[in-house]
Amino acid sequence: MIIRFGYVALPLNLYKASPNKIINFKRFCQLPDEETQLYKLKSIVKENLDATRRILIYNVAHDIRIYRFTSKLVPLVTHDEVFDWDYIDEFKDMFKRIGDYVKEHNLRVSAHPDHFTVINTPDDNILRSSIKDLEYHLKIFEAMGLSEKEAKLVLHVGGTYGNKKKSMERFIRQFRSIDKKIQDRIILENDDKSYTAMEVLTLCNDLKIPMVLDIHHHWCNNNEEKIEDILGDIFDTWNNEVQKPKIHVSSPKSLKQPKAHADFVDINFLLDFINKAKVINRDFDIMIEAKKKDDALFKVIEELKLTEGIQVIDGATIEI
Template identity: 45%
Template sequence: MTIVRLGYVAMSMELTNASPSQTLTYDRFQKITDREAALRKLERISLSNLHNTLRILKHNVASEVYFYRLTSRLIPLANHQELLDWDYMKPLREALSEIGDFVKRHNIRVGFHPDHFVLINSPKTDVLKNSIMTLKMHYLLLKGMGIDPTHRCVMHVGGNYKETEKSLERFIDNWMVVPRAIQKTIILENDDTSFTLEDTLFLCEKLGIPLVFDYHHHLVHHNNANWEENWDRVVQTWSHSPLPIKMHISSPKSKQAIRHHADHIDINMFFDFLKEIKGSVPQIDCMIEAKKKDEALVKLMEEVKNRDDIEVINGSSFHLK
């Protein structure tokens, strides 16, 4: 039997005043005349974000949810060109360690999904440099938590630039510039406009990177609709990973907005996927990308419990019979 474990992204809809993504714009930062005072303000916001992250993780454990995507916006203005002298890690060490201890104690899988401006295959040197700097921040946060950073950062391949093959080759060329420790954190996802499952598999197989299959993205952007033909290849990209295979699940908002995420998950669409992969892997971790976050997870589990082809394990996991 295959175990299916559900998770959700960053924000809890069930907790109040618990945003882990509070921010401060650089314009507002500049208006604080005392630069040291402005930096202390950034640190207070960052610590508040980490405090709320721990609150969310505690809420998750109480709800039996053990798979969670950390927000990439924990530290506002980290790596801003005008703040490169700011050692943002130093004041956060204790809070990061507390999060890491909790995650390890409860065996929670956590990871990041760096923002869309992180482009390994960019033709611009400054964009590549900034992308590596942002990935280094994610690496340092995980290390600060005492969590093995291997395969914890999901990325899209990047920009297509109207030249798919050249853009894929540029990713390979630029990959050689990425430090080895940061390379090991990365997993790649097929996207909904630029790089199909086959495109992404080409890179993953060539460079030894696990592939996160996004089922919704594949349905709206593919060359070959029969993803099942490539499923074994997807599974093989995870053969050297310490973590279970991971995928993304979301549902279209509407026929008109087919690429946008709905509030909740269409259970029939989800099980169309699950029935095809049942038995192919011992466990699959499914990250819910829905507007209603943990509320969508709870609703999906309530619907799952009514099926006779599953066996519930806990509040977010089940066996496929």
């Protein structure tokens, strides 16, 4: 059983490599004219794309093949009061260069639209904004030349709005109404408050889409289901995909803040899950969502080197 590890967005060990530089709307409006505003947007996007390519090179140098893009490559792109501009055509060569590098090195990439992107909302305006955000992510991946099999979008189900059953039904209905090209990229994740792993698994089976299990969220929010009882079914949602099943891992920050993410991953928390997954004996990938990003990944690998029965293959991969 082979497990690969990755991290989210911003490596802490790469100098001046933030891929999510932004300008807030207030500052944007203070710029003197539209020409200056456009120049500012273009300069930020160029910085973000340059940083993204540097990050991918850094990842390959450290054997890290699992990576989540920031959703903030293009600032203010979905803001209703900001003019439209063709960022795809403007930076088509840079997008393609990033996508080519991803494919050349067989990297697994994804994105996780922000919490305000909610498919099961009963509010039509929020739904329109959510679809606009999903369309933005779709454009980015298509500009990179990454297919629906190569680059996925991770989403939570959303709110319960006082009636979980109806909210799940509304998710299915509204999911099926959006562009098929977006549908084909979406994978669902259980959350730490509203929808348990079992509930998300039910939705994924109904919609025939993959599920990401977040083991920290499951620890926070469950109906006493045991991971070992549902993990095989969760992994099976990936049977029609070219990518392996995917797990998210982080550790509680403290007993007072159990839902917040700690700086690093509690190795015993992780090993408990890995030991349960051994029974299934299927390769999978782990996205580390700890606050210390790549440092947390490196620490996990160093600790796994000391664990009996685990062989570290390279800087971000183990075999059991």
